[in-house]
Amino acid sequence: MNECIEMKNVSWMREGKTVLDGIDWKVGEGEHWALFGLNGSGKTTLLNLLCGYIWPTTGEIHVLGHKFGEIDLRELRKSIGWVSSSLQERIHSGEKAQHLVVSGKFASFGLYDKPEDEDFDRAAALMEQLRCGHLKDRTYQTCSQGEQQKLLIARALMASPKLLILDEATNGLDFISKEGLLDSINELARQPDAPNMLYVTHHTEEILPIFAHTLLLRRGREFTQGKTSEVLSTESLSEFFEMPVQVDWNGNRAWLSRK
Numbered sequence: 684m685n686e687c688i689e690m691k692n693v694s695w696m697r698e699g700k701t702v703l704d705g706i707d708w709k710v711g712e713g714e715h716w717a718l719f720g721l722n723g724s725g726k727t728t729l730l731n732l733l734c735g736y737i738w739p740t741t742g743e744i745h746v747l748g749h750k751f752g753e754i755d756l757r758e759l760r761k762s763i764g765w766v767s768s769s770l771q772e773r774i775h776s777g778e779k780a781q782h783l784v785v786s787g788k789f790a791s792f793g794l795y796d797k798p799e800d801e802d803f804d805r806a807a808a809l810m811e812q813l814r815c816g817h818l819k820d821r822t823y824q825t826c827s828q829g830e831q832q833k834l835l836i837a838r839a840l841m842a843s844p845k846l847l848i849l850d851e852a853t854n855g856l857d858f859i860s861k862e863g864l865l866d867s868i869n870e871l872a873r874q875p876d877a878p879n880m881l882y883v884t885h886h887t888e889e890i891l892p893i894f895a896h897t898l899l900l901r902r903g904r905e906f907t908q909g910k911t912s913e914v915l916s917t918e919s920l921s922e923f924f925e926m927p928v929q930v931d932w933n934g935n936r937a938w939l940s941r942k
């Protein structure tokens with residue numbers, strides 16, 4: 684089986700501190716994974732390593748069949764979509780929603796290249812798929828945060844990524860917007876040409892059944908990884924949090940509470 688991601692004994696150190704320590708992780712082709720950990724556990728560092736923005740202190744990284752060190756990272760990054768709230772700062776608030784989505788083809792914010800008609804058609808189809816087609820003529824700043832997240836996902840899909848990273852995608856969303864976004868992500872995963880997805884979160888109940896595998900990071904180390912249904916158990920998470928918690932599975936999602 685071709686791996687989408689392979690990390691072998693990956694560590695990253697800064698200022699005398701081991702931020703990530705000995706990570707071994709394989710994501711198979713077509714698998715969707717969740718990455719779960721507390722604040723400061725090393726999730727963003729792991730994503731920066733995956734996209735080649737930082738270099739491992741030790742270990743080896745393969746992404747989409749390419750070994751880091753033997754590939755042009757700028758080329759590889761064209762196959763990786765990273766949707767994160769930190770993108771918000773780079774968007775011109777007056778930008779039209781459909782232009783924002785089309786700009787994903789060119790990996791730019793703002794339309795400096797000349798899109799073809801078919802680019803607008805594809806953007807419209809992606810916006811429909813994410814149920815935000817009605818926003819196409821709105822400016823980004825007038826869209827709600829939930830709508831903005833959908834636009835950013837559509838923008839990332841415009842480049843037909845093979846790996847899509849959804850990094851705390853539901854930040855700041857109310858219950859209805861969050862569930863709407865999760866529905867869209869669920870539908871996206873069911874498309875025949877869906878990219879491998881990596882869902883990064885602090886909330887277990889957001890890990891949809893499509894994210895069949897989960898990696899739990901704690902203090903820069905793998906706490907455990909495997910099938911989501913096994914990793915997100917009362918026993919495993921009580922040990923993970925070092926606090927007794929209760930996990931109730933409802934709708935194939937793990938709802939967490941304090942014991």
Ligand SMILES: Nc1ncnc2c1ncn2[C@@H]1O[C@H](COP(=O)(O)OP(=O)(O)OP(=O)(O)O)[C@@H](O)[C@H]1O
Nearest residue numbers: 697698700702720721722723724725726727728729
């Ligand atoms: N460039 C750096 N120099 C020194 N320490 C760093 C650097 N980058 C990250 N760290 C530290 O590494 C740890 C992990 O940070 P990281 O941002 O990867 O965590 P995270 O799991 O994404 O956290 P959050 O959920 O809060 O976003 C933190 O303690 C952070 O302060």
